[in-house]
Amino acid sequence: MTLLDENRLLPHDPAGRSIARRLYDSVKDTPIISPHGHVEPAWFATNECFSNPTALFITPDHYIVRMLVSQGITLDQLDIPRKDDTGNTEQADPRAVWRIFAAHYHCFRATPSRMWLDHVFETLFGLDEVLSTDNADAYYDQIAACLSQDAFRPRALFDQFNIEVIATTESPLDPLESHQVIAASDWNGRVITTYRPDAIINPHASGVNDGSFAAAIEALGELSGLPATTWDGYLGAHRDRRAYFRSFGATATDHGHPTAYSTVLDQATAAALFDKALQSKISADEAETFRGHMLVEMARMSCDDGMVMQLHAGSHRNHAQQIFDDFGADKGFDIPMRTDYVNGLKPLLNEMGHNPAFKMILFTLDETTLSRELAPLAGAYPALLLGPAWWFYDSPDGMRRYRELTTETAGFYNTAGFNDDTRAFCSIPARHDVSRRVDCAYLADLVMRGRLGEDEAAIVAHDLAYGLAKKAYKL
């Protein structure tokens, strides 16, 4: 018995399948470039064993959590800690949570979570029966037994996964202690950081004017030793922290903004908004203006220091107020919304869209923008690259639509390759494998339809699996 079809995600018809299979075979063992993601650097710093199957697969993964919640399971039932939790961990029962998960495994049918879970269960833990209530405990025991072995420690898995380089994502307020430990260790794994300054750029990161922005800027001042509460000091502190991040391998910055809005303010106006933000007196509209201007400031710094800029726009964060109030952010209630890149990015692009020193990788949660806005923009502006299908679209059909909606306008060579963008470390090989299979299926279709020679398709397959990401992120 087996969970995995060796030809999964390849075309049905024999002729298409054999082309896709040849293309896939030529890239399936290519090393993994993971230039954007959210695994914990501490795992590689300490190299401790993962604690249990539930903590590895369920609790930290908002895709899994949200599906269970949608079926009426509460976050409390899943042992997700409440904000005010002074420690319910002693009450936690990871096996009970695992059983809930197993009892709802049918809900994941045809989702990408199911796809990579099965991949991990079979390839990593030797499990080959579909997870269910009946085998929940056997699954739990088998995984738990593996996790206690050295071969399943983070660094061993990193090597086994054939990862050439992985980027984590940190706040400028992070001292990067884990990255320091990794750098000082004798381990050769390449784990780099990424500069993600949302917490010190978004005056309403917490949703309201509650003083958390001022606290963040104060912390920034302390870390950088610069007068970060003045506008010039604040910009200087950004430059300082960007340099510090680069010393731990960072080649990119990442920006999670509600919209793609950008604007060019004069320095006095920007400084005044910054002061208002520090005083917790900034309105929602002003906060948007400030973020829009800071996008431009970040782009200016990228022109100077060469860091590639990533923009992840269009998520309505923390849609369920009560969940946010009780449990905090990232609990599965971030919902995509319509996003306008054409008007939003125009001021920024008018300033540096043709600057050869500038590169910006765009991501979207509004799939309608792919063919209407993003492929036309990336197919014209030299500064722009399209990031891969993101979040809910990081799925076989989402990836296929991404290619169909962008390639005819922007081609392949204005795209930035794949990134897994995951907190689920074990899913990384599965995610890259899905991406490679879907791309090879798409390429085989082009070959079958006489749109591309198989020799050229093979070159493209390798570029999509490896070359483009390496080039886009300067790795």
Added chain:
Amino acid sequence: MTLLDENRLLPHDPAGRSIARRLYDSVKDTPIISPHGHVEPAWFATNECFSNPTALFITPDHYIVRMLVSQGITLDQLDIPRKDDTGNTEQADPRAVWRIFAAHYHCFRATPSRMWLDHVFETLFGLDEVLSTDNADAYYDQIAACLSQDAFRPRALFDQFNIEVIATTESPLDPLESHQVIAASDWNGRVITTYRPDAIINPHASGVNDGSFAAAIEALGELSGLPATTWDGYLGAHRDRRAYFRSFGATATDHGHPTAYSTVLDQATAAALFDKALQSKISADEAETFRGHMLVEMARMSCDDGMVMQLHAGSHRNHAQQIFDDFGADKGFDIPMRTDYVNGLKPLLNEMGHNPAFKMILFTLDETTLSRELAPLAGAYPALLLGPAWWFYDSPDGMRRYRELTTETAGFYNTAGFNDDTRAFCSIPARHDVSRRVDCAYLADLVMRGRLGEDEAAIVAHDLAYGLAKKAYKL
């Protein structure tokens, strides 16, 4: 000769087709659950013969009418009665209208109307040549001859169609006389009603402040015996009519709103808007606010009485003013428009999105919301379910896209199964058959691509055809 390919809508390739065929064979004879639609309960109450082919197939079906109108045929030519008609029926010539229809049958090529018309023509009336000017009269005569037979009376067709339960849709102002007759009869067919309160919720249901809202509320007061012109009396009358509808089997309410906007007003503010509406002094913006608040009030009542709430949003009603002025509503000029569910529903969901007593089924005419908004929302909020592809999307390609755009994020088990939503009684088996075929084709594709075992696909096929609708609508 035959109009119907027995493998229609199944995949091309032999391997995919044989899997799809096995899945389809396992569900094709499953009883029909029709939880949302617009057939006339009077048909089952009186059980009279349908009058003629034109009255059965053309006049009441806005899909058919609009296509003919798009080709330059006028509503007058189709014997559609004008609002001020004191009776042009004596002039009506159903055979002449049928000939117009036949002469334009080529315009329906590749439309879902063509698909179910052919299905009905062949399976119900034994016709197996494509309708055309040449055979228009033969068609008409053959259908007319059948309709006069007992086997073609509504109740006989209901049984022949293998309908387990069908829901009609009525206004709170409807005394449900036909439902009373059915209940009192010795016929066992399960025909239930649905509470559709738009006429007493939308102050601008007629498009303007013309007093029709006040008249509706007055009628509501008379029917319920409650002081419906006061805010509290009005809410009480809703509760009263909902209970009355439940006594005729209703398990659901249905709400046709221009947008998905919701808002939570305090009771005094809501009451003041209600008064303005009664006095025909409410502005368009205020009417939207009132509807948004009433959506919340209806949701509150659903939490109390357990009725499942359906929201059909996003139709620009009566786009052609002159057609509306001359002929009234529902003449084929309702046009979809962009709809925002993420911000629109947030107030409602923040109040009862996690209430275990509440279920809301969402429908959309803005297909872009499926992957961007509705699947992410339904894949997180326990209260939400996705309704099937609706209206213009109730078509083979529309249904396929619905699965491709929702399944990867929300899975199958946050969806509500199929509903035919039709006024065309004879099309019901054809519509459910199309849905089952399209779903089995989608499932076979998943199996072929190694995303789902065929054993699991068979379970899902049955759930999509039967189980999910039954559960979602509490039938």
Added chain:
Amino acid sequence: MTLLDENRLLPHDPAGRSIARRLYDSVKDTPIISPHGHVEPAWFATNECFSNPTALFITPDHYIVRMLVSQGITLDQLDIPRKDDTGNTEQADPRAVWRIFAAHYHCFRATPSRMWLDHVFETLFGLDEVLSTDNADAYYDQIAACLSQDAFRPRALFDQFNIEVIATTESPLDPLESHQVIAASDWNGRVITTYRPDAIINPHASGVNDGSFAAAIEALGELSGLPATTWDGYLGAHRDRRAYFRSFGATATDHGHPTAYSTVLDQATAAALFDKALQSKISADEAETFRGHMLVEMARMSCDDGMVMQLHAGSHRNHAQQIFDDFGADKGFDIPMRTDYVNGLKPLLNEMGHNPAFKMILFTLDETTLSRELAPLAGAYPALLLGPAWWFYDSPDGMRRYRELTTETAGFYNTAGFNDDTRAFCSIPARHDVSRRVDCAYLADLVMRGRLGEDEAAIVAHDLAYGLAKKAYKL
């Protein structure tokens, strides 16, 4: 060796492919109706040889230029003249530009440009190796050698391409001298013009109030001999120029508006806006209002003179300000944006949507409007037809999606056939060939899925390739 697969763009599977092949074989040699495009009438008037490969394929084609620019090539490197250029042509080096193009040919993989370039290279110039740096000079020499031959002069190619009729597009300010020459010549090729009045309708055609609108209206007055600076004279001058264009075969007008907004103003209000525009005092909002009203005036004239009205909406023109300032319009930086047809066109449609004398063909750059807005509108209003997939969507996948998103609602017979809309004369046969192949693949899929008999599919294939365009444009 060959660049072209004879079954390109047809389905993979043998059964689907053979149906598609039969359909395609029945239409592949049908004469070309090219009712909308941008080739230079001067080519057919003078019949001079095309100057060189770069001037024929690269410089005038914004699809090619933009892709090269996206890779960091500057417009200067491509010898695109600057606005203030007093003549850098002596510096121009077309062979050097060609080499740049060849070195980036891989960037066009899977784009429609690649598809029609390969088609032209092989069928017209006998080249059958993929263009690359290695063969760039050989390519250049071979094409240049051909272009100097009589068989490659514009009229000879026109005949070879089997063009039955081609429409060019001119401004009302164009005296149509080339069309006069063609009409006076003994050549029988049917080259007609199209009335494209944007320059005299859009007060902000240049992006700002710079007096260019007043200059255009003054020129209009001179050409027409009518007092065009008065509102009545202005409308009269439109009528006069429309009649003049009709005398050179024009059957259609074409309108490139930023949005689909229409509005019905009273004549005094419209006249006042016109005066403001003449005085360079019109605001952006007022300019939109004026354009919206002029759309209605143009529709009124169409009701009178029978010219078919084309609306191309939704392009954000000249997104890159510096490129526009330095090089002018049409340099590849027109980016699609969201467009609302439902509310936008309502005023116009309420006035003449049911007028049998009126026909309007709609184009979109916002693909999401196809199923949500345009198919529902065209499937109801007798005045409306859907134009083919436009611009970035004039591509195999774009065309397929166009059919999938429109046919089920509007059918085939509310569409206007294909138009190539190109400045690249040599690409015309390739573009029509792509369209015919994609349509036959779509039709074969319908046949395979039992949705249409092959006999009916063959009729539709011919209508899509020929009949519908001829009828829609009254040719």
